[in-house]
Amino acid sequence: MNVGVVGASGYSGEVLVKLLLGHPQVKLSVVTSRQHAGKTVAAVIPALRGTAADQLKFSESDPTALAARKDIDLWFLALPHGAAADFAKALLPAGRKVIDLSADFRIAELAVYEKYYGSHHAPELLSQARFVLPELTDPKWKQELQLAAAPGCYPTSVLVPLAPLLKAGIITRDHIVANSFSGVSGAGKKAEEQYLFVERAESAKAYGLAKHRHLAEIEEQLSAFAGGKIVVQFNPHLAPMRRGIATTITVPAAKGATIETLYTAWRNAYTGRPFVSILTSGETPDTAYVTGTNRVDVSAVHDARTGNFVITSALDNLVKGASGQAVQIMNLWLGFPETSGLI
Amino acid sequence: MNVGVVGASGYSGEVLVKLLLGHPQVKLSVVTSRQHAGKTVAAVIPALRGTAADQLKFSESDPTALAARKDIDLWFLALPHGAAADFAKALLPAGRKVIDLSADFRIAELAVYEKYYGSHHAPELLSQARFVLPELTDPKWKQELQLAAAPGCYPTSVLVPLAPLLKAGIITRDHIVANSFSGVSGAGKKAEEQYLFVERAESAKAYGLAKHRHLAEIEEQLSAFAGGKIVVQFNPHLAPMRRGIATTITVPAAKGATIETLYTAWRNAYTGRPFVSILTSGETPDTAYVTGTNRVDVSAVHDARTGNFVITSALDNLVKGASGQAVQIMNLWLGFPETSGLI
Amino acid sequence: MNVGVVGASGYSGEVLVKLLLGHPQVKLSVVTSRQHAGKTVAAVIPALRGTAADQLKFSESDPTALAARKDIDLWFLALPHGAAADFAKALLPAGRKVIDLSADFRIAELAVYEKYYGSHHAPELLSQARFVLPELTDPKWKQELQLAAAPGCYPTSVLVPLAPLLKAGIITRDHIVANSFSGVSGAGKKAEEQYLFVERAESAKAYGLAKHRHLAEIEEQLSAFAGGKIVVQFNPHLAPMRRGIATTITVPAAKGATIETLYTAWRNAYTGRPFVSILTSGETPDTAYVTGTNRVDVSAVHDARTGNFVITSALDNLVKGASGQAVQIMNLWLGFPETSGLI
């Protein structure tokens, strides 16, 4: 099987290329980058020196030319939102499977997308696309879709722990408060003063309060699982680390719910799923233990004083929060073992 | 004026000694440490080489001997809880002013103290002592007390933003959720595997969920300001940085409250107070901007989607969260300018 | 093929277990640890949750019992020096292949070993053992040895760039100055105050000057390649990072040597070797680009002003500097592709 990556110059693009070069069942045949066309992948991503990246060259990013590549079975889009839709418009008619890492096809409701991201470049494709979080999305997506939208890092860290609990009625629907703490790579590879080492080292701060873009995915998905409108207070923060997201969610327990019923709901949802680890109550997930893996670690405690559950999760924003999740989607879609190239 | 520091081998002790050596109105005449007795302060705190710390020597920590030091006007206790009470028992009868950085005298209600810290070594002194947060505590403490308990780092980061809002009825009393992200020095100078550089670098995690010790101070103080029982969901986290605490508080707005009324309440409380900076709504406090200062930066936004205020604060856990606050208390108590040795 | 790891509780042990669990040709059947016997590997190394480490349990470290395990084809010793020799004494007579990550068998000359490490626990085995740096050691070791000593991190960072140059007479033998900058994991998993996050973050310092233990290996090996006594000024430093070693070597160019002849010597030595990347002159190796890989990146410039070559290298102290190198040795010894489980 041959796969291609469109736009691999960002941090998640780097990780995606690394994962695909090491994947036992696929060959990474095309990697495009407007900025780096002509250079070898290893020249741009020095961490990959000494691998096939020494030979593989970045090619131009031309939608029509890529659509003409009959040899490519599946394309990954690692592009800014907007640009992703432009490429999808060219690749889908050519009958190719597409996995998009951008936000363009994560939100089913056009109005919601436009509220957070502005006008959509390919609304006509929304019907053939869907948000796919492998552990949560109905497996029928594998037959139905032509384009799978890989969830973002923050949403994955909130949805994996919460979705089964909403479905099982373990938590209330009100007063859901999620605080996330992200490594700086979550901001992308932007040469801005605020992301300089000297500015971010030894610094912790909240940002994007009240209306963060990822709320669109988070609430649309949670509402679907709850079967009713869910509103979340989502507070993202920057932490002085390169990778990782630690999320802490406070939510009142539903009537009759206990820490045992919560863990049972999690076990029912995730037993046998290789990429969700359920930690003992009291043990808290640590981003350092998930960095470089495709895992989400989850845990919870019940606070008798407040009646709340305090639910914690940790994942690597560039792996389970982006590229690893995209490869996991590919594995399931192409019929490979779910963990191929990921463990 | 001569002052002494009992037990200065921890991180806040180091900062306290540094601040007092640079203070224009007091002379640091005694520094004790069981572990380091006989060594110069500079030998133990190399950052202070080239100052008076090259001459000043650590002396033994003997309560009776210290109580006999008629030349010392004020003592700082930088000791673990329990040990602090033991020294207070000796120093108070000698008529000395004492500023305690431990938890021993922060909590008025003995039962609450014992629930979180175990048996109290000097309950008989509680009546002569009080929790003193200079910006919030009734100034009469200066006449009434013989022992002032300096607030802890987490409580200061929660109380400074919340107390005026509870007093003014700007926020509801339910569903107060505070998430704090602390630098590793908050855990003290403990040679434990979990605090090694390799374990903490590139790591973010929650800890001590559901019943953190600092809740005792936080809730007792908030309840006093609210004039009624307040319960808080407090979630502390470790961030890969040396110093600083960033706190993010979510709480439903009270009926009729707006972001303007919130800021008015803050201005009424803090205008003219040198160590509280009120940032524009939308701008978020950054621990990097308060490190090394005695400041608390506060800010808030109103989230129309949820009806919550999201309130953020940042301070240096070793300065405004410990030693700087203690020096500020001394300044007010001894009649010096509040900012002496702190700006 | 079945392999076992003796003593896997340190940082290089963790990396070794991770590499072996992911290795396509071997099965990690035994992992021992006095401290952790009975616990699962995932409980001790949480980064390995969701892998075979969830089932695999640490067993006791008893030399005789391990020697009796007829099913184990090769043993890795990840133990402090001294302890390693004790296990080698039991395993070698049982006819097992052994790869030792400690210093016990790296030094051929007993007197030199004892000068740096004290008395040797198994000098009688020195004849069956040898220092094996796959890119440099005569391949005959595969037939001759029963015990292979994997080189340390600092020596590998010095030997890989220098050995071919000494052999080819490109550099003088005098005034070799090597400065190395190591991540904190190089000091091991020691719960000492000096290795706490707060002490090491934002800190750079030299240590162990004038007589660092690794000099024993470095000079013995360089002398062998040079065919004459080589003395090196080796200055190690600690850098505020978890992993990686950057080494910068200054040495006068030999008469007639140029940057071209230097690069030719390197190409002759390393062309076709997957784990040595030769960077363009002027480009400098960066530890961030080798972390997590088994690569050594090398580069050099000629300084016309001083007549020196300035030679730089970078590697991951836990991979090419320890466990990755050990796995590479195993791959060659057991006839697997050199890169198995390493790319």
Add this chain to the structure above:
Amino acid sequence: MNVGVVGASGYSGEVLVKLLLGHPQVKLSVVTSRQHAGKTVAAVIPALRGTAADQLKFSESDPTALAARKDIDLWFLALPHGAAADFAKALLPAGRKVIDLSADFRIAELAVYEKYYGSHHAPELLSQARFVLPELTDPKWKQELQLAAAPGCYPTSVLVPLAPLLKAGIITRDHIVANSFSGVSGAGKKAEEQYLFVERAESAKAYGLAKHRHLAEIEEQLSAFAGGKIVVQFNPHLAPMRRGIATTITVPAAKGATIETLYTAWRNAYTGRPFVSILTSGETPDTAYVTGTNRVDVSAVHDARTGNFVITSALDNLVKGASGQAVQIMNLWLGFPETSGLI
């Protein structure tokens, strides 16, 4: 006394403004910045909130207008090289004292300046200017000069330990090898990809090998102290920290020199100097202990195996390596205590 700072938007400018705002004998009356004119200093340097920086505003940077400010007794130039000379041209004729933090007036020999920095904007002023390292430069500079050039960070870390040794003939003049490890702030506040947090964290690397600009100062000064041409192999490195420079110098001991004669030479040079701390042989300077201070810590060992001295130093590149040194120069020039505003 009134002072002004021209161009205070970089990292050393920030530190300079902070030091001057806290200085007991001078008033910082003017701070200019083309980029920030009109904003308050606290708005641009949030770390200074709650100080006079809340009122003080950045003004335009116009040489003629500044020259007309009769009330300013002394100007600091915190500008890129080239720009500094342009302002000096306007301010010197107006009879003002000027302390320049750039390279423009550090090098006496025009040809050397131009070799490293390109054409000089005000060569005619070189005669009225001089490189001033307070601990080393002949005190007559105070009477003779109108413009004092504050030394750079790397040169200070090399000159303070070496100059007295060359003067006293303790070390040879050949084979001087200096390796420096610098925090990222040394590269300035540049929004470039290479200085992003994600690129620099967990990364150590050499850069600018063979011909680093600071060599011009280092060698000109060392040659002056040695009374003969000195050539140095200078290898700078970037370390993943915000501030600090650790320098390690290897140089053969002169005939008859011992570690005692070396320390005697240092004591003769620096006893009574508040900003040079001489550590015991074997103890190594740590950047973490000098950060935020104006100190240089120095130490040395003699290596009997190689006949070399290994000399180590540490300083804060933004304080003793830039702004603190400039304030120290001002203190001496205006007759204040040398440590005013610096301890």
